[in-house]
Amino acid sequence: MNPFNPFKKKATDESAIRYASFNARMFACTVDVIILTLIGVPIIELLDGFWFPPLDMDIFSKAITPEVLQNADTLLVALEKLVKDNHLIERSILVNLLQFIFVAAYILPFWMYYSSTPGKMLLRMEIQDEKTGMKMTRNQALLRFWGYIVSFIPLSLGFLWIAFNKKKMGWHDWIAGTIVVVKPKKPKIIQP
Numbered sequence: 190m191n192p193f194n195p196f197k198k199k200a201t202d203e204s205a206i207r208y209a210s211f212n213a214r215m216f217a218c219t220v221d222v223i224i225l226t227l228i229g230v231p232i233i234e235l236l237d238g239f240w241f242p243p244l245d246m247d248i249f250s251k252a253i254t255p256e257v258l259q260n261a262d263t264l265l266v267a268l269e270k271l272v273k274d275n276h277l278i279e280r281s282i283l284v285n286l287l288q289f290i291f292v293a294a295y296i297l298p299f300w301m302y303y304s305s306t307p308g309k310m311l312l313r314m315e316i317q318d319e320k321t322g323m324k325m326t327r328n329q330a331l332l333r334f335w336g337y338i339v340s341f342i343p344l345s346l347g348f349l350w351i352a353f354n355k356k357k358m359g360w361h362d363w364i365a366g367t368i369v370v371v372k373p374k375k376p377k378i379i380q381p
C-alpha cells in the first residue's frame with residue numbers, strides 16, 4: 190500500500206511472480222471438468238427426460254437398413270424422420286444451454302469468491318489482476334468467462350497460447366487482464 194495514497198493499488202513485482210504452467214492449468218481444468226461431469230450430467234439427463242420422451246434407439250436400427258443406405262434420397266428421409274421423431278435439434282439446444290449454465294454456475298462463484306476453482310485450488314493457483322496482483326474484479330471474472338468462448342472457438346488456440354506466452358496467459362486472460370499464479374507454500378510453524 191502506498192503511504193501517500195492509500196487508495197492506489199500496489200503494482201506487482203515481476204520477479205516474485207510464479208506463473209502457473211500450461212500443464213498445471215490443464216490438469217486443474219481436467220479436475221474441474223470431472224467435477225462438472227459428475228454433477229452436471231445426471232442433472233442434465235434428468236431435465237432432458239423431463240422435457241422429452243426417451244430416445245428410441247430401435248428407430249435407428251429400423252430406419253437405417255441396407256436398402257436405405259443404397260439410396261441417398263431414402264437415407265435423407267430416414268435421417269430427417271429420426272431427427273424429428275426424437276426431437277434431436279431441440280434436445281441438442283437444451284443440452285448445450287444447460288451445459289453453458291452449469292459451467293457458469295460452477296466457475297463464476299468460485300472465481301468471484303476464491304479467485305480460483307477447485308482444480309486450481311488443488312495446485313495452489315490463483316487468478317489475479319495482471320497489473321496489480323490483486324484479486325480479480327467481478328467484471329474481470331465475467332470478461333474472463335466470455336473470453337473462454339473466444340479461446341475455445343478457433344480450435345482451442347486461445348488455451349494453447351498459454352504454453353507459448355511469457356506470462357502463461359491465454360486469450361481469455363488477455364481479454365480480462367488476468368494472470369494465473371502459483372501461491373507460495375505457507376511455512377509450517379513447528380510447535381516447541
